[in-house]
Amino acid sequence: MTKPNKSQWDFGELFPAEQLRKVLSVSELTSQIRGLLEKQIGQIWVGGEITNLRLQSSGHMYFTLKDVGAQLSCVLFGRERVTHREQIADGQKVLLQGDVTVYEARGQYQLIVRAVELQGVGALQAAFEKLKQKLAAEGLFAQERKRPLPPYPQRIGLVTSPTGAAIRDVIHVIQRRNPGLEIILAPCRVQGDGAAREVAAAIQSLNEFSIGGGLPLDLILITRGGGSLEDLWAFNEEVVARAIFDSKVPVVSAIGHEIDFTISDFVADVRAATPSAAAEIITEGVFACREFVGAARTRLRQLFQRYWDRKMVQVVSLTGRFTRLHPRRRLDQSLQQLDDYAGSLLRCLKVGVRHRQLKWENLAGRLARIHPEQALKLRRERLDQLHKRLNALGPEQVLARGYAIALDEKSGKVLRNAAETKAGQKIRVRLHRGEVTGRVEK
DSSP states (O other): OOOOOOOTTOOTTTSOOGGGOOOOOHHHHHHHHHHHHHHHTOEEEEEEEEEEEEEOTTSOEEEEEEOSSOEEEEEEOTTOOOTTGGGOOTTOEEEEEEEEEEETTTTEEEEEEEEEEEOHHHHHHHHHHHHHHHHHHHTTTOGGGOOOOOSSOSEEEEEEOTTSHHHHHHHHHHHHHOTTOEEEEEEOOOSSTTHHHHHHHHHHHHHHHHHHSSOOOSEEEEEEOOOOTTTTGGGGSHHHHHHHHHOSSOEEEEESSTTOOOHHHHHSSEEOSSHHHHHHHHTHHHHHHHHHHHHHHHHHHHHHHHHHHHHHHHHHHHHHHHHHHSHHHHHHHHHHHHHHHHHHHHHHHHHHHHHHHHHHHHHHHHHHHHOHHHHHHHHHHHHHHHHHHHHHHSHHHHHHTTOOEEEETTTOOBOOOGGGOOTTOEEEEEOSSOEEEEEOOO
């Protein structure tokens, strides 16, 4: 039986019937993936660096754990009681224990964190704080148990590396400040695995030497140069702290630089910022005595000079007092006072004479102003002024300026209005100089 030829438009094999395909929804697929991840991987440990940390008000922490090749979304819920939660920060390297699952709302796989362990410096710092709290609670850091250092040590024990820079710094300072100080070296490693046990053993051996060797030590100096937290870690070990605490000889700790603090510094009787500073502290008493003795001659000379200067000041003061109390000095002062009184009397006399003279001049002036002749003179001057004012207002002055006065010839009445005259009336006209007669014509 031959098969019929298929049409080029027959896509039945490419698109099977609906009942032959299994179609999943996004939720179903995501749920299956979640089940596979939780079943096949489940709870794991994973290490990396934290980035993109986000803190929520609910207490949940969301962040990304990354390495050089990939990244993983993580969530630490607020209800989870994990250690080092407060130290989780961007850039922190950690080991995380948690459950791998899928956050279905985003279709994103993630790690639900159940435990946190710090790596690198963070882990060391956490261990440092934990041991510090433990030893402090036991009283290893208590101030009341710390012993004072002897002011004039003759023999000390030194715990350090025989090849490091710290021993050179310590010896250099001691030779300069107290070359007679004897040093008993207990060499040990100060870095790396097993260094802490060697340091503790060195402290114990120096104690045994001090007690049973017949040469007691005045103190023990533990020191090394600066470095990272990992480099200084031997001095943060509990075995070293216990050895310092159990030491019968006072212990000075000088680890690293001024900014470095170790557990040894807290337990030791005295902490020095640097190895050189520790050597200066140890030799301070003897060095101060040497400086005192060396400067005694100069000091005595200065004290004698001060004593001499004070006595000379007293002699000068007594001489001055004698001079001031001498009878001649008192006589000279009396004569000087007499001269002052005579001068004052003369000045008073001159002032009195001048005052009387001014008073006489004032009285003479007043008398001259009220003399009758003066009053008469004033009255004459006033009459002259009134006469001049009267003349200035009189008719003669008016006539002098070119005016004339018309008078009726019969009655002599002054004519002021032309309407008061009649035609043919005789009048007299008075001028500045003389009179003329006339007749009115209208």
